[in-house]
Amino acid sequence: MTGGRSEQTRDVGISRRGMLAWAASGVVGVAAGGLVGCSSPAHATPLPGPSEGQRSDSFSPNAATDPDGMATLPGLPAVSAVPVRARPVYKVHDLLPNAPSNAVALTIDDGPDPHWTPQVLDLLRRHGAQATFSLVGIEAHAQRSLVRRIIVEGHSLCNHTMTHPQPFSRRLPAQIDKEIVQAQSVIVDAAATTPQLFRAPGGDWSPTVLATVARYGMTPIDWDIDPKDWARPGPTPIIQRLLAARPGDILLCHDGGGNRAQTVEALRTVLPRLKTNGLTFITL
């Protein structure tokens, strides 16, 4: 979300099962006697990233994965880092160039929530729409069955940090790393699938955030349609802003972090209207 959510500092122990599953995917390593993400104090220094507007086509995974630190840990699988992006993805076709030309992506952040998420899922099912859920780790840890329902119903998952701290980019690099790794662990544990996407709380990006996300094999995603449902302006403004969506847009909504009755009410109108307008909802 982009505001209105108090910072949370609840400390949830990293899930051993989730980390093992994630390690099996090749993204993090398992060291003897413990579970270790591919992080080290060396990551406390912001990685040299591309300047604004410049793609890092010459990116080398080794440059972003601290080979010295990794070398001290036995039996590590290769790290599946991906190139560091200069900016997050704002448009569907920047991520999925072969997506249908009329595709839009609805992203739903800050859940899962036991009250609001089922209502959103019911609406999506009723209207044959797919969405991408940006999960907060502590919520996913508490609502494992909802995480599974999201997957079973054909939606996709995005890592949205463990505790949703803001301003995210101002956290120490080690904290940024921990927020991403812990969330990934509990989501993998609950969903038995590994998120390939990351969204920064509040869309608050920095070179360090982008480099960390890439180091763990994820793509950073943002949005270009923000109806500001988190501020609860009433369903009508939310509906009007969402109905402005055009092919390729990434829409932002929330199913957690507060009372989302207005969001649910808005989606009840917006989902069928946008489909009638010729748009198709796809997952990122």
Ligand SMILES: [Zn+2]
């Ligand atoms: Zn959020």
